[in-house]
Amino acid sequence: MVTEVQSGRADRNADVDEEDQEPETDEKVRVNWRELVRITRGHRLPIAGAMGLALLGGLTGLAQPLLATKTIDAFSGSRPYALLLTLLGLVFLAEAVITAFSHYMLERTGESIVLGLRLRIVDRLLRWPMRRYQQHRLGDLLTRTTSDTTLLRDSLAYDLVEATVGVFIIIGGIAMMIWLDAMMFLIVAAIVGTIGGLTMLLLSGIRTSVEDAQDNLGGMSAELERALIAIRTVRVMRAEGREKDRIGRLAREAYASSLQAVKRNAVVNPAMTLAVHGAMITVLVVGGLRVAGGGTSLADLVGFLLYVTYIATPMANMFDVFATLQRGLAALQRVDDITRIPTEDEENTRPATTRPRALENSPDTETPAIEFREVGFSYEPDRPVLREVSFSVERNSHVALVGPSGAGKSTIFALIARFHDPQTGHILLGGRDSTHEMSVDECREAISLVEQSAPVMHGSLRENIVYAKPGAEAAEIDRAVELASLEGLVRRLPQGLDTPVGEHGSALSGGEQQRVAIARALLPRPQLLLLDEPTSQLDAANEAVLARTIEHITAECTLLVIAHRPSTIQAADKTVLLNHGRVEAIGPYSGREG
Numbered sequence: 240m241v242t243e244v245q246s247g248r249a250d251r252n253a254d255v256d257e258e259d260q261e262p263e264t265d266e267k268v269r270v271n272w273r274e275l276v277r278i279t280r281g282h283r284l285p286i287a288g289a290m291g292l293a294l295l296g297g298l299t300g301l302a303q304p305l306l307a308t309k310t311i312d313a314f315s316g317s318r319p320y321a322l323l324l325t326l327l328g329l330v331f332l333a334e335a336v337i338t339a340f341s342h343y344m345l346e347r348t349g350e351s352i353v354l355g356l357r358l359r360i361v362d363r364l365l366r367w368p369m370r371r372y373q374q375h376r377l378g379d380l381l382t383r384t385t386s387d388t389t390l391l392r393d394s395l396a397y398d399l400v401e402a403t404v405g406v407f408i409i410i411g412g413i414a415m416m417i418w419l420d421a422m423m424f425l426i427v428a429a430i431v432g433t434i435g436g437l438t439m440l441l442l443s444g445i446r447t448s449v450e451d452a453q454d455n456l457g458g459m460s461a462e463l464e465r466a467l468i469a470i471r472t473v474r475v476m477r478a479e480g481r482e483k484d485r486i487g488r489l490a491r492e493a494y495a496s497s498l499q500a501v502k503r504n505a506v507v508n509p510a511m512t513l514a515v516h517g518a519m520i521t522v523l524v525v526g527g528l529r530v531a532g533g534g535t536s537l538a539d540l541v542g543f544l545l546y547v548t549y550i551a552t553p554m555a556n557m558f559d560v561f562a563t564l565q566r567g568l569a570a571l572q573r574v575d576d577i578t579r580i581p582t583e584d585e586e587n588t589r590p591a592t593t594r595p596r597a598l599e600n601s602p603d604t605e606t607p608a609i610e611f612r613e614v615g616f617s618y619e620p621d622r623p624v625l626r627e628v629s630f631s632v633e634r635n636s637h638v639a640l641v642g643p644s645g646a647g648k649s650t651i652f653a654l655i656a657r658f659h660d661p662q663t664g665h666i667l668l669g670g671r672d673s674t675h676e677m678s679v680d681e682c683r684e685a686i687s688l689v690e691q692s693a694p695v696m697h698g699s700l701r702e703n704i705v706y707a708k709p710g711a712e713a714a715e716i717d718r719a720v721e722l723a724s725l726e727g728l729v730r731r732l733p734q735g736l737d738t739p740v741g742e743h744g745s746a747l748s749g750g751e752q753q754r755v756a757i758a759r760a761l762l763p764r765p766q767l768l769l770l771d772e773p774t775s776q777l778d779a780a781n782e783a784v785l786a787r788t789i790e791h792i793t794a795e796c797t798l799l800v801i802a803h804r805p806s807t808i809q810a811a812d813k814t815v816l817l818n819h820g821r822v823e824a825i826g827p828y829s830g831r832e833g
């Protein structure tokens with residue numbers, strides 16, 4: 240076994256060297272319209288269907304000026320026109336129905352694309368490696384999940400609809416205009432092309448402004464979240480005004496960036512009005528002269544003008560599409576930046592070398608529940624937090640981890656929970672190298688963790704306790720409640736286990752919150768419980784309850800506790816004294832530890 244472990248260590252060291260050469264840069268990959276098209280994958284059938292309908296709608300629309308021309312011709316030539324007029328009415332109706340349906344289909348597709356994107360963000364955010372959460376602010380992540388995806392939805396739904404329908408109408412309109420009067424079309428194209436080109440140039444800056452605005456919005460949410468989480472401190476320190484100024488500054492920066500985008504966007508409508516009116520007046524003047532000179536008929540001129548007005552709206556929309564596309568790209572960029580980050584599973588691709596052996600089934604009761612062998616770890620290069628840490632926790636024993644603040648006690652828990660992997664040495668869980676022979680899931684299945692600031696979540700007491708095992712039976716819940724000495728609390732609460740505990744468990748005392756977390760941790764019957772004892776002063780009654788709970792736990796499973804109370808240390812079978820990341824002493828309680 241030792242040889243196996245040692246060869247594993249060599250492998251690991253080789254991996255470390257490799258990782259050292261590959262620092263975590265997270266280079267920003269600039270997304271482009273191709274990515275925007277890529278996210279429509281899986282929705283292409285409804286898009287194609289809606290496009291088909293849009294095409295049909297466009298064709299019925301295109302037929303209208305032609306039918307109108309024919310009707311005018313028939314009317315002025317005193318020929319029967321009733322049939323033509325009925326046909327024109329029917330085509331109008333058909334266009335309305337088909338266009339409405341294709342719009343609905345495309346918008347629905349936009350919504351479902353964004354739904355898929357949101358689910359993907361949530362899934363990935365919940366699976367990041369732990370260190371990644373330190374690199375991002377919570378408020379900003381929430382903004383990316385909500386506000387950016389909404390922006391993207393608006394852009395996608397709008398762009399998909401307008402661009403699809405618009406392209407067909409414009410192409411058809413252009414074809415008809417060329418067919419009616421090619422020379423006049425060239426004049427229109429020159430006017431619209433020049434104004435349009437200049438507008439597009441101006442609009443391309445919108446993306447940066449929107450990205451800046453969304454970044455500032457994310458920053459603002461993060462600052463607001465910081466203030467609301469620490470609201471008691473904010474109020475007692477009378478810092479409301481300062482917080483308002485800080486948050487307000489980011490809000491104003493978001494406003495300034497948005498204003499940049501708005502300014503650029505403001506040119507779209509006047510530019511298009513200018514292009515369309517310019518084209519119409521030119522057509523009227525040039526066309527009028529040609530009708531007077533006999534170069535073209537009045538009906539053809541009316542038809543041509545109708546086509547100019549007909550494509551005017553989709554043309555104007557195309558500029559809007561370009562602007563919203565820039566917005567969509569800015570939002571997609573921010574979404575892409577966080578979904579590109581590999582999840583914990585994607586980082587830990589190394590397969591378990593052998594099937595893990597469930598600790599409880601292990602015939603070898605001599606193997607320690609957990610063993611550290613010369614473990615070295617640092618969060619940042621050149622700042623070692625743990626150095627050659629070696630100790631073991633025997634099965635069904637109670638070991639206290641003690642040492643001054645910053646000694647590395649919580650880091651030991653983080654390594655056992657596989658939030659990070661050691662850079663050197665080995666951690667053996669039930670005799671197996673947890674880093675090399677077990678998957679993250681398998682490691683976490685064997686342990687439970689009660690943090691010092693035990694998070695009690697919004698919901699009922701029951702929901703909190705059954706968190707790790709939602710299908711737990713009443714007897715199992717009762718057992719966990721009893722082990723955590725919570726029977727008294729459950730009896731006292733008006734709705735018993737179904738009483739809501741408030742946001743962050745605010746309806747419970749600190750000691751009760753800790754014991755709820757213990758009950759939650761014990762419910763799935765872990766082999767090893769990692770308990771970070773509260774440092775806060777507990778009154779004698781609460782201290783006695785905690786001591787009793789710890790006694791109960793040791794009868795159930797192996798306990799490794801970060802101990803701050805002499806009573807917890809004294810009750811332990813073994814004490815590991817940690818100082819400056821090194822194990823300074825191991826042995827029974829000596830009085831030195833507290």
Ligand SMILES: Nc1ncnc2c1ncn2[C@@H]1O[C@H](COP(=O)(O)OP(=O)(O)OP(=O)(O)O)[C@@H](O)[C@H]1O
Pocket residue numbers: 373618619624642643644645646647648649650651
């Ligand atoms: N996520 C992190 N990133 C960078 N450094 C960290 C991180 N977490 C802890 N550290 C550093 O690692 C060292 C050990 O911290 P750790 O939390 O393990 O100590 P501790 O013994 O549990 O302290 P305490 O009793 O105060 O909780 C400290 O110097 C701390 O600043």
